[in-house]
Structure formats: C-alpha cells, structure tokens
Amino acid sequence: MVFRNILSRESNDIHLIISISYNLISYPTNQKEKTMRTKIIAGNWKMYKDINESAELLNSLKSKLAVLPNGVKAIVCPPFTSLALAKELLKGSPIALGAQNMYPEDEGAFTAEISPKMLRSVGCQYVILGHSERRQYFHESDEFINKKVKKALAAGLIPIICVGESLQEREKNITNLVVTTQITGCVQGIPASDIEKSIIAYEPVWAIGTGKVATPQQAQDVHKLIRELLAKLYSSSTAEKVTIQYGGSVKPENAKELLHQPDIDGALVGGACLKADSFTAIVQAAV
Numbered sequence: 001m002v003f004r005n006i007l008s009r010e011s012n013d014i015h016l017i018i019s020i021s022y023n024l025i026s027y028p029t030n031q032k033e034k035t036m037r038t039k040i041i042a043g044n045w046k047m048y049k050d051i052n053e054s055a056e057l058l059n060s061l062k063s064k065l066a067v068l069p070n071g072v073k074a075i076v077c078p079p080f081t082s083l084a085l086a087k088e089l090l091k092g093s094p095i096a097l098g099a100q101n102m103y104p105e106d107e108g109a110f111t112a113e114i115s116p117k118m119l120r121s122v123g124c125q126y127v128i129l130g131h132s133e134r135r136q137y138f139h140e141s142d143e144f145i146n147k148k149v150k151k152a153l154a155a156g157l158i159p160i161i162c163v164g165e166s167l168q169e170r171e172k173n174i175t176n177l178v179v180t181t182q183i184t185g186c187v188q189g190i191p192a193s194d195i196e197k198s199i200i201a202y203e204p205v206w207a208i209g210t211g212k213v214a215t216p217q218q219a220q221d222v223h224k225l226i227r228e229l230l231a232k233l234y235s236s237s238t239a240e241k242v243t244i245q246y247g248g249s250v251k252p253e254n255a256k257e258l259l260h261q262p263d264i265d266g267a268l269v270g271g272a273c274l275k276a277d278s279f280t281a282i283v284q285a286a287v
C-alpha cells in the first residue's frame with residue numbers, strides 16, 4: 001500500500017518520498033528491537049492460597065521451573081500473607097516475586113495498607129497495579145493508579161499496569177478509546193526511561209475469569225494500538241521496549257498462539273497460575 005501511494009503521486013513529491021523512505025529505513029531497527037523483547041509470564045494468585053497451600057504451589061513451581069526457557073521470565077504474585085514465605089522458598093529459583101497491589105505512600109497511618117518499601121523488603125521486584133478487580137470493586141481511578149505507578153517506580157518496583165475494556169464497552173465499539181484513556185492517565189508524568197522498564201497488561205474485562213479468551217487477532221489488534229499510543233506519547237524506540245502482556249483466560253491450550261503474536265510479549269495469568277502444571281505449561285509455551 002505504501003508503494004501504491006508512492007506510485008500514484010507525482011514523482012517530484014520529494015517530501016512524501018523522504019518521509020516514506022525514513023519509515024522504511026527505521027523499520028528494520030524496530031523489528032530488531034522487537035525480537036529482543038523478553039516474554040514475561042506473571043501469575044496473579046488473587047485471593048487464593050493460604051500459607052500451607054502457597055508453600056505447596058511454590059515448591060512445585062520451583063522444581064518444575066528450575067530452569068526457565070531462554071528469553072522467558074516467570075513471576076508469581078501471591079497474596080500479601082505469603083510473600084515473606086515466597087521470598088524464602090524461591091531462594092535459588094529463577095522465578096521472580098511480585099505483589100498484587102500497594103498503597104502509594106512510603107509509610108503512615110493507612111490502616112491495612114502495604115507500602116512499596118514493605119514489598120521491596122519481602123523480595124518483590126514487581127507489583128500489579130490497576131487490575132480490573134481493583135478498578136471495579138475498589139473504585140480505583142487512572143489518577144490513583146498513576147500515583148501508585150510513580151511510587152512503585154521510585155521504590156525500585158516494576159509496575160504491571162493493567163488496562164482493558166468491559167464487554168459493554170467492546171460492544172459499543174469504544175475499546176480503543178477506553179484503553180487509550182486508561183493508558184494516558186496511568187502514565188501521566190512518567191519519563192520514558194521508567195516506562196521502558198514497565199509492563200502493561202492488556203486484560204479485556206470480559207475475558208477475565210470467564211473462560212472467554214480474546215482471539216489472538218483481537219488481542220494483537222489492541223496490543224498494536226497500545227504500542228502505537230506509546231510511540232505517540234513517547235517515541236517509537238520507547239514503545240518497542242515496553243513489555244505488553246495479554247491477560248484473560250490464558251490457558252496452556254491457547255497460550256502458544258497468543259504469545260506468538262508480534263505485539264504480545266507475555267501473559268498475566270489468573271486461574272491457570274494456581275496449578276503448577278498449567279502455569280509451567282504457559283511458561284513453556286512462550287518460546
């Protein structure tokens with residue numbers, strides 16, 4: 001199509017040719033960076049697994065994922081009550097630790113909340129922020145999530161920033177608008193150097209815990225939109241570095257096709273991460 005456009009214009013349209021040539025030259029660079037993105041599979045345990053059940057799952061994961069496939073990272077995000085145990089049990093394992101939420105203050109009178117510093121002290125490297133369940137049941141806004149993202153980054157945590165449309169929004173054909181608004185709000189004031197190390201998880205709400213997975217093409221379309229948005233907000237070089245995970249009923253049976261879409265760099269897994277076999281199979285499917 002690009003070439004058809006060139007041919008259909010006057011040959012002396014230098015500006016057009018220069019700008020298109022520039023795109024053609026820059027494309028292989030982006031492609032090279034794209035293929036270098038590590039696939040990251042994160043398990044969101046949600047409010048499952050008491051301390052004994054956590055120990056059982058962690059020990060099993062530790063042995064099944066003693067060595068991770070090349071170019072793949074695995075993260076587990078147990079409930080707060082199991083984080084300290086996870087830090088101990090995962091010693092010597094390549095599996096990284098993350099939390100499911102945090103409060104955006106260093107410390108203070110915020111009964112029952114957990115600070116980023118506390119998460120760091122129990123070995124967390126990642127934190128899930130703005131999960132749709134937090135947005136839905138705890139009324140978290142993009143502005144509040146943005147505050148959390150900034151605090152997480154300042155404490156040395158890598159945020160996994162969740163976005164996604166509801167079924168109603170998809171049916172109204174406003175998926176792009178919803179995701180664009182969420183991302184723009186969540187990354188407000190965050191420099192490129194911090195966004196490049198952050199993770200964005202696209203999780204269509206209608207696919208979470210429902211067994212209704214987005215088709216690989218539906219997911220890829222939104223991931224591409226997210227990358228294009230990041231290119232507009234930052235630059236294409238920054239956008240190419242950001243890990244964009246898909247989440248929503250990812251299972252061993254559908255993981256491979258999803259994880260091999262050009263803009264899908266990993267998965268945020270709920271239900272299927274609660275069993276060592278299925279989480280392991282998803283990690284293996286990333287290669």
Ligand code: PEP
Binds near residue numbers: 203268270
């Ligand atoms: C999630 O909670 O982030 C999630 C994607 O859940 P599930 O895999 O169960 O749909």
